Amino acid sequence: MTAVESRPAGVVLTPSPGGHRPFGARVKAFVALTKPRIIELLLITTVPVMFLAEQGVPDLWLVLATCFGGYLSAGGANALNMYIDRDIDALMDRTSQRPLVTGVLTPREGLVFGLTLAVVSTLWFGLLVNWLSAALSLGALLFYVVVYTMILKRRTAQNIVWGGIAGCLPVLIGWSAVTNSMSWAAVILFLVIFFWTPPHYWPLSMKVKDDYARAGVPMLPVLASNKVVAKQIVLYSWVMVAVSLLLTPLGYTGWFYTAVALLTGGWWLWEAHALLNRAKNGATGAKLKEMRLFHWSITYVSLLFVAVAVDPFLR
Numbered sequence: 001m002t003a004v005e006s007r008p009a010g011v012v013l014t015p016s017p018g019g020h021r022p023f024g025a026r027v028k029a030f031v032a033l034t035k036p037r038i039i040e041l042l043l044i045t046t047v048p049v050m051f052l053a054e055q056g057v058p059d060l061w062l063v064l065a066t067c068f069g070g071y072l073s074a075g076g077a078n079a080l081n082m083y084i085d086r087d088i089d090a091l092m093d094r095t096s097q098r099p100l101v102t103g104v105l106t107p108r109e110g111l112v113f114g115l116t117l118a119v120v121s122t123l124w125f126g127l128l129v130n131w132l133s134a135a136l137s138l139g140a141l142l143f144y145v146v147v148y149t150m151i152l153k154r155r156t157a158q159n160i161v162w163g164g165i166a167g168c169l170p171v172l173i174g175w176s177a178v179t180n181s182m183s184w185a186a187v188i189l190f191l192v193i194f195f196w197t198p199p200h201y202w203p204l205s206m207k208v209k210d211d212y213a214r215a216g217v218p219m220l221p222v223l224a225s226n227k228v229v230a231k232q233i234v235l236y237s238w239v240m241v242a243v244s245l246l247l248t249p250l251g252y253t254g255w256f257y258t259a260v261a262l263l264t265g266g267w268w269l270w271e272a273h274a275l276l277n278r279a280k281n282g283a284t285g286a287k288l289k290e291m292r293l294f295h296w297s298i299t300y301v302s303l304l305f306v307a308v309a310v311d312p313f314l315r
Contacts, residue, residue, distance in 0.1 A: 021104060029099035033082055033110060034075030034117075042074050042170045043067055044302050048309035049174035049189060052252065055312045058178050062129065066177040069124040069137065070170060076117030077141040077166070081149045083110040088154075088215035094208050125173075132176045140169035157220040160205075164197030185252040188243060189308070193301070195240035199233040199272065200297035203290040226288060230276040233293070237272040241265035244304065253308070254315040260307035264300050271296050 046066060050058045082089065082100050086107060089095035099105040105113075118141055125134035148163030168190045175186035202220060205212060206229060209221040221229050244261045247253040271293045278288055 025104055029104040030113060032099050033079040033105070033113060034071070035078040038078065039071055039074045041298065041301065042070060042167065045189070045193060045305050046070055046170040046174040048305040048307075049171050049186065050178050051309035051312060052185060053175045053178035053183070062177060065124070065128045066133070066174065069121050069129060069133075070173065072117050072121035072124060073137040073141050074170075076114045076121055077144040079110055079114030079117060080141075080145045083107055083114060084145070084149050085153075086110075088217060091215040092208070092211040094211050129177050130180045132180055133173050136169055136173045136176060140166045140173070143169070154217060157218050157223050159217075160201045160219070161198050164194060164201075167197055168193040184250060185247060188246050188250070188252075191243045192240060192304070195236050195243060196297065196301060199236045199240070200294065200301075202229055202233055203275070203292075203294040203297075205229075206288070206290040207294075226279040226284070226290075227276075230272075230279040234269075234272045234276050237269055241269060253311045256314045257307045257311040260303060264303050268293075268296065268300050 047063060050063060050066065082098055085095075086098070086100040089098050090101045095101065100107055100110045118138070121141070122134050122138045125131075125137050144163070144166035148159065148166060152159040152163050171189045171193055172182065172186050175181075175183060205219040206221040206226060209219065212219045213222045220232065241261075244265060245258070247261075248258045275288070275290060275293050283289075
């Protein structure tokens with residue numbers, strides 16, 4: 001057995017000063033601190049909004065600069081999140097292999113790395129994109145680290161609802177990168193992601209609620225029954241779909257986006273109500289099938305925002 005496999009639950013391993021930590025493993029660990037898979041979702045919402053703001057193809061350099069700056073900013077926020085949460089990460093099976101838990105990186109390295117990315121990303125946006133985007137980027141980082149991670153996450157079941165605002169800001173960043181201003185279109189898409197986040201994340205929380213309970217994190221599925229959580233998921237889902245349809249009557253999108261929003265939103269509502277029905281019937285474990293909605297939620301937001309990018313070319 002390895003040292004990681006044999007360590008007691010809840011123990012954070014700290015590398016000794018003379019310990020051997022292979023260079024390749026350390027590089028992978030620094031990349032892991034940025035949570036690349038989560039950042040993929042952020043970029044899926046950023047780039048299409050740039051197409052909508054431009055009403056066509058935005059400048060390629062601007063897209064690349066915005067994406068790279070967004071990666072640095074979100075990566076810094078994620079690294080600081082792991083630094084702050086390393087104690088509860090050690091208690092959860094889902095997060096027990098993170099670099100600051102296993103000891104591949106020291107907490108100091110994680111902190112310095114996160115702060116460095118925060119500074120570099122803000123300057124990157126300000127100097128190469130615009131200062132409005134820089135301010136929004138820094139605001140997203142601070143909201144995620146301070147408001148969500150340090151204040152909400154361990155105190156309230158509403159943590160993911162309000163903490164999710166940080167994940168909505170890339171929409172505004174994409175719009176501001178092109179126009180150096182704000183628009184109701186950007187606000188509407190911000191609200192789509194705001195109402196998408198809880199029903200996206202709560203099914204996953206239902207799946208791993210024992211992890212959260214062991215770590216003392218009051219996610220809604222830890223505190224409420226599956227039926228109550230599913231009702232909340234259905235409520236947020238209806239609002240999300242309704243908000244997504246506002247773009248067309250306000251003149252920002254046309255028939256293609258509307259068709260995609262109706263089809264994907266309809267399928268989402270079908271899955272949400274199916275989850276609620278299973279919860280009402282007392283389904284638990286594998287029979288609850290809560291991850292069906294989680295996986296569909298990723299497909300939904302991807303298809304919806306691809307439609308945002310394509311629609312300007314079909315009007």
